[in-house]
Amino acid sequence: MSSTGDQSPLLAGIAHLVERHGPVPFSAVVDAALYDEAHGFYGSGRGHAGRRGDFITSPEVGPLFGTVVARALDRWWAELGRPDPFVVVEGGAGVGTLAIAVLAARPACRGALRYVLVERSPVLRQRQSEHLALAEPATALGVPGGHDGPVVASLGELPVTPFTGVVIANELLDNLAFDLLVRTADGWGEVRIGVDEADGEQPRLVRHVVPAGETASAAAERFAPDAGEGAVIPWQRAASEWVADALGVLERGRVVVVDYAVRTTAELAARPPEEWLRTYREHGRGGDPLTDLGTADITVEVALDQLEHAAGAPAAVVPQATWLREHGLDGLVEAGRRTWEERAGIGDLAAIRARSRIREAEALVDPAGLGAFLVAEWRVS
Ligand SMILES: C[S@@+](CC[C@H](N)C(=O)[O-])C[C@H]1O[C@@H](n2cnc3c(N)ncnc32)[C@H](O)[C@@H]1O
Numbered sequence: 001m002s003s004t005g006d007q008s009p010l011l012a013g014i015a016h017l018v019e020r021h022g023p024v025p026f027s028a029v030v031d032a033a034l035y036d037e038a039h040g041f042y043g044s045g046r047g048h049a050g051r052r053g054d055f056i057t058s059p060e061v062g063p064l065f066g067t068v069v070a071r072a073l074d075r076w077w078a079e080l081g082r083p084d085p086f087v088v089v090e091g092g093a094g095v096g097t098l099a100i101a102v103l104a105a106r107p108a109c110r111g112a113l114r115y116v117l118v119e120r121s122p123v124l125r126q127r128q129s130e131h132l133a134l135a136e137p138a139t140a141l142g143v144p145g146g147h148d149g150p151v152v153a154s155l156g157e158l159p160v161t162p163f164t165g166v167v168i169a170n171e172l173l174d175n176l177a178f179d180l181l182v183r184t185a186d187g188w189g190e191v192r193i194g195v196d197e198a199d200g201e202q203p204r205l206v207r208h209v210v211p212a213g214e215t216a217s218a219a220a221e222r223f224a225p226d227a228g229e230g231a232v233i234p235w236q237r238a239a240s241e242w243v244a245d246a247l248g249v250l251e252r253g254r255v256v257v258v259d260y261a262v263r264t265t266a267e268l269a270a271r272p273p274e275e276w277l278r279t280y281r282e283h284g285r286g287g288d289p290l291t292d293l294g295t296a297d298i299t300v301e302v303a304l305d306q307l308e309h310a311a312g313a314p315a316a317v318v319p320q321a322t323w324l325r326e327h328g329l330d331g332l333v334e335a336g337r338r339t340w341e342e343r344a345g346i347g348d349l350a351a352i353r354a355r356s357r358i359r360e361a362e363a364l365v366d367p368a369g370l371g372a373f374l375v376a377e378w379r380v381s
Contacts, residue, residue, distance in 0.1 A: 008039070008292070008293055008294065009038065009039050010032050010033060010036055010039050010040070010293040010294050011195075011203065011204075011205065011293055013032060013036070014028070014029060014032060014193065014195070014205065014293075015195045015203055018193070018194050018195050019195075022192075022194070023192030023193055023194035023208045023210065024192060024193050024194075025179050025190070025192060025193075026178070026179050026180045026191050026192070026193060027177035027178055027179045027237075027238070028177075028193070029193050029205065029289075029290065029293070030177040030178065030289070030298050031177040032293065032294075033289070033293040033294050033296075033298060034175060034177070034297070034298060035120060035121065036294065037121075037122060037123075039293075039294045040121075040294050041294055041295065041296060041297055041298075042120070042121045042124065042175070042297075043120075043121050043122075043123070044121075044123060044294065045121060045123030045124055045126075045127070046294070046295070047297055048094050048095050048124055048127075057170060057171050058170055058171075058258070058320070058364055058370050058373075059097040059098035059101060059170060060097055061360050061363045061364060061370070062356055062357070062359075062360040063100075063101040063104060063105070063360075064101075064329075064332065064357050064360040064361060064364065065098070065101065065170075065324075065360070065364055066097075066098050066099075066100070066101020066102045066104070066105060067101060067102075067104075067105040067332060068324050068327050068328060068329055068332065069098065069101075069102050069168065069327075070101075070102045070105035070106075070107040071105075071107070071327050071328045072256075072327040073086075073088060073102065073107050073109055073113075073166060074107045074108045074109050075327065076166055076253065076254060077107075077108070077109040077112070080164060080165075080252060080253060082109070082112065083112065083164045083165070083252075084111070084112035085112055085113075085114045085140075085144070085149070085151075085163075085164075085165075086109050086112040086113055086114065086149075086164070086165050087114045087116065087140070087141065087163040087164065087165035087166075088102075088113060088114070088115050088116070088165050088166045088167075088168065089116045089118055089158065089159065089163075089165070089166070089167045089168070089246075090115070090116070090117050090118060090167075090168050090169065091118045091158065091167060091168070091169035091172045091242065091246065092118070092119065092120075092169050092170070092171065092172030092175065093117035093118060093119045093128065093154070094119060094124055095124050095127040095128055095131075096117055096127070096128035096131060096132050096154075098170060099115055099117055099128070099132060099152065100131055100132065102115070103115065103132075103150060103152070110149055110150045111148070111149050111150075112149055113149040113150040113151070114140040114141065114149060114150070114151050114153070114163075114165070115140070115150055115151070115152045115153075116137065116140050116141065116152075116153050116154070116155060116159060117132075117152070117153070117154045117155070118154075118155050118156070118157060118158055118159075119154065119155075119156065120156060120157070122156065125154050125156065128154050129154070132152050132154075133152065134152055134153055134154050135151050135152060135153050136153065137153040137154070137155050137159070139151055139153065140152070140153035141153070141159050141161050141163065158242075158245055158246060158249060159249060160249060161249070162249055162250070162251045163249065163250065163251060163253075164250070164251045164252045164253055165250070165253045166253050166254055166255075166256065167246040167249075167250065167253075167254075167255045167256070168255075168256045168257075168258075169242075169246075169256075169257045169258070170257075170258045170259075171258065171259055171260070172242070172257070172259075173236070173239040173242065173243070173257055173259050173261075173302045173307075174239075174259050174260050174261075174299045174300055174301065174302050175297070175298075175299055176236070176238035176239045176242060177238050178234040178235060178236045178237070178238065178239070178300050179191070179216070179234070179235040179237070180232055180233070180234060180235070180273070180277075181212055181216055181219070181220045181232070181233050181234075181235050182209050182230070182231070182232050183220070183224075183227045183228065183229055183230065183231045183232075183269075184209065184229065185229055186211070187211065187212070187217060188211075188212040188216065188217040188220040188221070189209040189210060189211055189212055190209070190210055190211075190212040190213070190216055191207050191208070191209060191232075192207070192208045192209075192210050193205050193206070193207060193208070193290065194206050194207075194208050204290070204291070205290040205291075205293075206290075207290075216235060219235055219306075220233060220235070222309070223264070223265035223266070223303065223305060223306060223309075224265050224266050224268075224269040225266075226266065226269075227266070227269040227270075231269040231270070232269070232273045233265050233268055233269045233303075234265075234268065234273075234276070234277065234300045234301075234303065235306075236300070236302065236303060236306045236307075239302060239306070239307060240306050240307050240309065240310035240311065241310060243255060243257065243307045243310065243311040243378070244310045244311040247311055247312075247378055247380060250380045251380070252380055252381055253379075253380055254315075254377050254378060254379045254380065255311075255377070255378045255380075256375065256376070256377050257302075257307075257375070257376050258320060258323075258373055258374070258375045259301075259302045259373060259374060259376075260299070260301050260302065260373055260374075261301060261302035261303070261304055261373070261374040261376070262276075262301055262302070262303055262304065262374075263303075263304050263305065263317070263374075264303060264304070264305045265303040265305055265306060267303075268301060268303055276300060276301040277289065277298070277299075277300050278298075278299050278300075279296040279297060279298050279299075280296060280297040280299070281295055281296040281297070302374075304317060304374065304376060307376070311378060312378065314376040314377055314378050315377050315378060315379045316375075316376070316377045317374055317375070317376045317377075318374070318375055319367075319371060319372055319373065319374060319375070320364065320365070320370055320371055320372070320373040320374070320375055321364070321365035321366075321367065321371035321372070322375075323375040324361075324364055324365060325365075329361060329364070329365070332357065332361075333357060333358060333361045335354075336353075336354040336355075336357035336358050336361075337354070337358060338354075339351065339353075339354035340354040340355050340358065
């Protein structure tokens with residue numbers, strides 16, 4: 001029997017699973033640590049974006065990111081022939097910060113806009129309603145248009161009703177559970193998590209490497225054929241499936257994901273896993289993802305080749321800095337600069353907002369930070 005004495009409920013839950021099934025996949029631990037509805041980092045509402053100190057998410061930097069997204073939505077709406085309704089689904093919407101900024105920017109498409117926030121954590125979903133007037137999802141998705149928007153609704157998972165519009169997600173995929181595969185002397189292995197219950201010690205989670213199954217080995221061979229012995233790669237099935245599902249529900253439009261990402265899994269194989277598998281706790285880098293489950297965010301750099309295998313090649317991949325400029329960032333900053341110059345002496349709200357916009361832009365295009373995130377776009381026509 002596992003002792004469940006003082007250990008955390010999440011550790012106890014995993015110990016229970018291990019007792020029955022043997023060591024569990026790494027993804028099972030990540031999923032519980034992030035999304036368990038009582039104790040997980042996001043599931044319990046303990047964590048939400050804005051969490052990373054110097055590396056807060058783009059919508060949490062301030063309203064500028066959402067203002068640029070609103071411009072992009074208008075451009076895409078026009079390209080689609082101004083459909084009404086125009087459905088925008090935001091995956092991993094958290095407490096709704098991006099939605100609030102997009103709506104505040106009053107995009108031209110707003111009369112036709114059905115904005116659906118998709119957030120797995122019920123606690124975070126509850127918080128969305130503090131700042132957004134939420135309609136029944138059926139109103140957003142089921143009812144024909146008529147320029148009565150914007151209608152805003154919230155769901156726990158992607159809608160299944162096909163629609164014309166956009167699926168957008170900022171820093172969702174890097175938070176979806178993933179497995180770890182290791183190149184060993186005998187082929188590919190998989191990291192599984194067991195429990196060490198040394199006498200007199202608190203139980204703790206430990207890593208075992210077991211021979212990888214057929215599907216896992218084939219994936220590893222496909223994505224990192226030249227990896228040397230000891231190399232580790234993430235196997236990002238949940239992220240790949242999410243993009244494929246999002247494309248599957250679109251009649252016409254695009255799927256746009258913004259993430260800390262690399263083009264190929266092989267790039268990750270060449271780096272130590274501590275670099276691309278990161279934890280964040282209380283606004284700083286955290287430690288081992290297997291300790292103090294549920295108190296830290298666990299993130300992984302997204303390998304775009306894995307998404308491509310599941311969902312087809314994206315039509316475009318550009319750094320966030322480039323993407324923001326393509327959608328009007330420089331003009332917005334220039335307008336802010338003019339306002340600041342005119343009103344700095346007065347020091348009113350308009351002046352303060354203008355100065356803040358200039359600072360936000362610097363953070364959003366920082367090549368050593370958010371500016372280097374990749375924006376990948378898939379189109380359905
Ligand atoms: C890093 S946060 C990003 C929040 C927000 N997009 C931002 O940029 O500030 C990731 C969010 O995705 C949510 N999430 C994780 N898996 C999800 C899924 N399958 N569907 C919807 N939301 C999910 C998490 O609960 C969390 O709120």
